Amino acid sequence: MTVVSVSMPEELLERIDEFSEEHGYTGRSEVIREAGRNLLGEFEDRRLEDRELMGVVTVVFDYETTTVEEKMMRLRHDHEGTVVSNFHSHVGGHHCMELFVLEGDLEEISTFVGKVRATRDTLTVDYSVLPVDDFGPLDDL
Template sequence: MAVVSVSMPDELIDRLDEFATNHEYTGRSEVVREGVRILITEFENDRLERRPLAGVVSVLYDYGTTSVERRLTRLRHEHEDHVASTAHSHVGDHCMELFVIEGELEDISAFVGTVRSIEDVRTVDYTLLPLDAVDRPETS
């Protein structure tokens, strides 16, 4: 098995070690391997491929982290064909940015991946809805 070096902040390493211990993993490598498998397969969902999708992407970061705010604003403009709207809120000592996004799985996957790669973003979560599965009311 190949060995891969990964740089992480000390806080994340501490959390990784604690997680491995609390969940009875054999060590960091086992946790990282499982995380990578999950991340890679996350958007490999036949049920959602080649379908029009809508979703909400939530991004949480520390209040006052202007570098994140600037990057998210640029990202909104870079993906303007897919970002339908955004909302910004304060939640405790954090900021939360919500993106309503439309597109195919590949478009949304690229957007979420880019957001996740932004330094100082604490968490990114999303929900997706296939638009062609939404029942439309009949008109009379």
């Protein structure tokens, strides 16, 4: 196996080491390998290609020190064909949460998620994607 040198803040390395120990990994290399596989595989899932998809994206940010809320509003308008719903809520003392519900194909949803992730000053970005046709007819529920 090839050995790779990676630079990262000490705090992140400490968190990786703690995570490794708490979750039974053999070491930080195993954690980094799994994280890399997950990141690369996010939108490479062949099951998602050529299908109508639903996505949910959650963004948390500090509203007192950033312009993230304005940027989220601009993204919503720029992608109004994909964003079918948007919910804004205040959480904690000075944080906001934006929740987006998306419908579209893999390229449309991955483009939106990529732009959200690239938005400076977001604290967390979380999302899930699944094929809409996996639900089947309502009679089967």
